[in-house]
């Protein structure tokens with residue numbers, strides 16, 4: 508008989524083996540820092556109508572053009588696994604009538620996102636983002652506050668040497684004007700452009716600015732600058748953002764080529780990169796999207812937000828010595844006590860002892876396999892990274908005791924069964940006792 512086929516994850520998707528504590532650590536930090544700035548957590552569905560992204564992210568964008576996981580449900584409705592988080596939040600804003608609540612609306616979210624891209628280091632088909640959106644304030648101080656919050660969050664994770672790139676893509680009329688000028692500049696050099704850029708020259712010339720091709724980059728050195736095409740209001744907005752970021756201690760560089768891949772951006776755009784990440788070095792990107800809500804059939808309401816690549820962020824966090832140490836401390840706190848009942852008839856007692864430890868806030872596991880020799884069971888406890896083992900059998904029952912063994916030095920002591928959990932707590936966490 509043929510062997511049964513074993514399954515693997517789908518290409519570009521991964522089990523987060525061993526990384527879940529680092530993911531949780533980052534998520535806790537998000538909740539802690541973002542709530543200080545008045546943001547509430549929101550969770551939207553993983554699946555949305557395809558049309559939401561086509562209209563929200565834009566037909567000419569790479570995401571909508573090539574990368575969406577789109578399928579028909581049993582009724583033939585076209586649905587899509589969300590490739591990004593801003594359009595769903597804008598939908599939620601309209602659907603739940605957040606406009607009638609306190610303004611501006613500030614929300615954050617985290618979870619899995621899906622893009623059919625060529626998988627490589629740091630680029631997956633299921634990845635995770637942490638995002639925040641501020642909807643309902645057009646002014647530059649919201650841009651500044653959002654960036655200050657973001658950098659505070661990253662600093663608290665232990666990052667020091669991040670590069671913050673900033674630009675303004677202006678309002679739609681500035682962009683149209685600039686697109687025309689850029690096209691005029693590039694058209695005579697059509698032969699120097701790759702196939703992608705030649706196509707973009709027709710559909711969305713702005714995207715040529717973030718090309719990686721050396722020949723195209725050289726050509727762009729002499730190109731007109733988007734910044735010089737900004738109309739008065741967009742220029743003033745950008746000036747305040749730059750001045751105030753400086754005042755609040757944010758180090759940034761204006762990057763004339765930063766345009767971002769999603770069509771909904773207006774005015775302020777930004778990206779944060781880390782050279783420690785290699786080729787896929789963008790940790791996060793964001794910007795203002797003053798036309799998005801109207802594009803989705805709502806009133807003209809401005810917004811700004813960002814999305815952090817959580818997988819890349821976690822990889823970086825694990826490289827920071829300080830952060831790893833903090834993670835280990837957290838981990839150490841969670842190392843369980845292993846309860847080993849000696850003899851089959853003591854398994855229920857083992858379960859009860861473990862329950863008492865848990866009720867006292869001490870993580871506990873119980874090694875029920877009483878048929879195995881004690882030595883093998885102690886070895887399992889060590890493999891579970893337990894420092895402490897609690898032994899209980901016939902003698903202990905008779906004497907009304909439990910035995911607590913410390914793996915660190917092999918020492919053990921006898922503790923009265925009555926109220927043992929408090930005594931164990933005092934022993935293994937002396938710093939938490941008042």
Ligand code: AMP
Pocket residue numbers: 591622624629630631632633634635636768789790791792793814815816817818819
């Ligand atoms: P975007 O929504 O394209 O602006 O992306 C925001 C951030 O999400 C990027 O800076 C990356 O860190 C991360 N990201 C985007 N696409 C992927 C992917 N396919 N795999 C891993 N991370 C991604």
